[in-house]
Amino acid sequence: MNTEIRGIVIDPGHGGSDPGATGNGIIEKDLNLKISQYMYDRFKELGIPVYITRDTDETLNPTDRVNRILNAFGNREDVIVISNHINADATTADGAEVIYALRNNDVLANLILEEIEKAGQNVRYSYQRKLPSDQSKDYYFIHRNTGVTQPVIVEYGFLDSNKDDPEQLKNNYEIYANAVVNAVLRYLGIEGQQPGTYTVQSGDSLWSIARRYNVTVDALKSANKLTTNVLSIGQVLKIPEPMSDGNSDVETEIIYVVAPGDSLWAIARQYGVTVDQLKQINNLQNDLLNIGMELKIPTKSTIPPTSEMEVIYTVQPGDSLYRIALANNITIDQLKKYNNLTSDMLSVGQKLRIPSATQTVYVVKAGDSLWSIANRYGTTVDTLRRKNNLTTDTLSIGQRLYV
Ligand SMILES: [Zn+2]
DSSP, rough: OOOOSEEEEEESSBBTTBOSSSEEEEEEEHHHHHHHHHHHHHHHTTOOEEEEESSSOOOOOOOHHHHHHHHHHHSTTEEEEEEEEOOOOOSSSSSSEEEEESSSSSSHHHHHHHHHHHHEEEEEEEEEOOEEEEEESSHHHHHTTTTTTEEEEEEEETTOOOHHHHHHHHHHHHHHHHHHHHHHHHHHHHOOOOOOOOEEEEOHHHHHHHHHHHHHHHHHHHTOOOOOOOOOOOEEEEEEOOOOOOOOSSSSOOOOOOOOOOOOHHHHHHHHHHHHHHHHHTOOOOOOOTTTOOOEEEEESOOOOOGGGGEEEEETOOOOOOHHHTTTTOOOOHHHTTOOOOOOOOOOTTTTEOOOOOOEEEEOOOTTOHHHHHHHOOOOOHHHHHHHHHHOOOOTTTOEEOO
């Protein structure tokens, strides 16, 4: 699939005087906003044009909402609209749903469900809903009044489910938001950036790849269960953790001095951490900041493992440790250790904790250049530019780069 799009509109449902559904400690409008802001940032990072209909707790009537949607990138077929919602009124229901417009096919909707399921949430189905008084029209205004765009309503789960939805929604909403981003990337035919893998090119050898990633040929072979040294072009190899070379400065502690107008949310967003992590590491009891206050910014090594860093996977019929490990780009050993498993036996419905893939973030220090960083990580300046969506080669100290 290779779909070109003009832009993505993210629409946090409800807001202001309309809270949406409430219950079990969840207020729909607030969770919708958090999901949407997270999603907005991810698309921004990826360099995909994106617009959000509200960025605060604002009351938006349907007309204003639709106007913002249509004005963002125009009334065009190549505009995707993602309206984020939390479901309620579960009787026996649990899990995510996607509703798509009568004028669209179900491809994007089903990719979203597929990715949300991979992220560990139960899913129900995708569907269209017609207006009872006129079967040619959509039931929801977000489909009916949004011209020729491609709108989907994503319901992430039921806040009043008596199954596991309420807790999952509270703990894992960022993972589900990210799942929707991955679905859109698949829809657009953009390969999801799989950290830790390498696709074999013509001229490669195990030795050259091992050297490039600072691992041994043996480690590379065992990570990929290779019995020979023969590679084929296009083969995808898992790259094991690099050898330690005493470089402990990959993650430097950052102290951030609060400036006028700062908020915890904005600072967290800037450094790619959560507000909770910021509060935890700085022992903050509330969200108030004073100008000039020094905040420690958590880095990969100081972020404690929390439920936000992992995915809960429910074992399906036919699953094996091997299949699950492979799908999540980790080893069977890591999976077993992480879940304190003593045998390889799984039972259907069993919940497994999957450590989320970690991406190495390099914090720029004085004297660094794109070239020196590229060299250190065995990559190219071009790759760094692309991965980080850089428009200039000028770096600032403390800037975070994906390597
Ligand atoms: Zn809603």
